[in-house]
Amino acid sequence: MSTRARILEVAADLVARSPDGDISTRAVCEAAQVGAPALYRHFGDKEGLLSAVVDHGFDQYLATKRRRGPGADPVQDLRDGWDSHVDFALRNPNLYRLMNSPAMRTPPASALESHRILTADLERAAAQGKLRLAPELAAQIVMSANVGVALMLVSRPSTFTDMSTSTRVRDAVHAAIFTPDVATAGPATDEARVPPTAARLNALLRQSPHSPLSAAETGLMREWLDRLSNAPTSFSA
Structure with a gap:
């Protein structure tokens, strides 16, 4: 294993086990048995290291999205994408909070790729006449709501105890961006x-x-x- 890979693996483990998701470069160097110059040579600074940790962890989530081809129904792909996003956050709470922390001045590459995948699915929905907004605006709305729900579930679990909250918010957002025939299931029963x-x-x-x-x-x-x-x-x- 290369020095860079060892540092990254150790940092990811420390982030996952940290009570608040924060780590020090000193702790990383000690656990990886490397000197500070080696860490800074590979990652530049602490923010560069944390950004690499986020990309490393989120890359596993994105790998499933890269492998799957577009489904016949982009709306179902978008529903599944929302649910898998929340599931990833719940399984990796520290990593997810870190990814969306204001301290990360530069968005990790994984976050940008996730947004591109979302926009592509919305563009397919628009091409099928199922979207009532421009895909770019719809993507901002969906991502804002998706991240907001996920952050509340992982940051305030004692308050947000009902896991159906995510599905309800998802469906409300989809009702706002999709055409009525797609967003509703028919007359009230x-x-x-x-x-x-x-x-x-x-x-x-x-x-x-x-x-x-x-x-x-x-x-x-x-x-x-x-x-x-x-x-x-x-x-x-």
């Missing part, structure tokens, strides 16, 4: 009316100063209505 009805009843119960239910019954009713309001159903899958 009785099943589709359950969540908004439950949410409305729950809100009315919270606003009502008087209730024939006991405190325990009210708590249980609200729990049931929350479940009905939030539970994914076939119409929103």
Whole structure:
């Protein structure tokens, strides 16, 4: 293994095990058993090292996208791309936070490539008449929302506990960029009316100063209505 590869491997391991994702060049040099001049010769500075770590880790995620050919349905490719992006973030939280850190003044090459892949899928959707915005603008909207959801899930797991949040945001964003025939599954069904009805009843119960239910019954009713309001159903899958 070359000196550069050893330094990179050690740095990636330290980032993954760090409580906050931060590492020092001294710790990297000690673990890789190299002097500081060797690290700076290969990576320039700490930012260059961290950028290389991000590219090294995210390259594994992008490899699957490079290998797959475009599917017949670009919209499904975009749905799958969103989900795989979030899955990568959840499996590599420190690396993902590092990739999107303001401290990274120069965007890693992997981030730029990911954006190009997204834009290409949107261009295919536009060519099929399924996009209501220019692909470049749609790509900015999708990437902003995708990264935002992923960062919240990995940075605030105690607050963002419902994993269906990602799917719901994805579908809302897609409804904004795709033509109505693509974004909607058809007319509302009785099943589709359950969540908004439950949410409305729950809100009315919270606003009502008087209730024939006991405190325990009210708590249980609200729990049931929350479940009905939030539970994914076939119409929103």
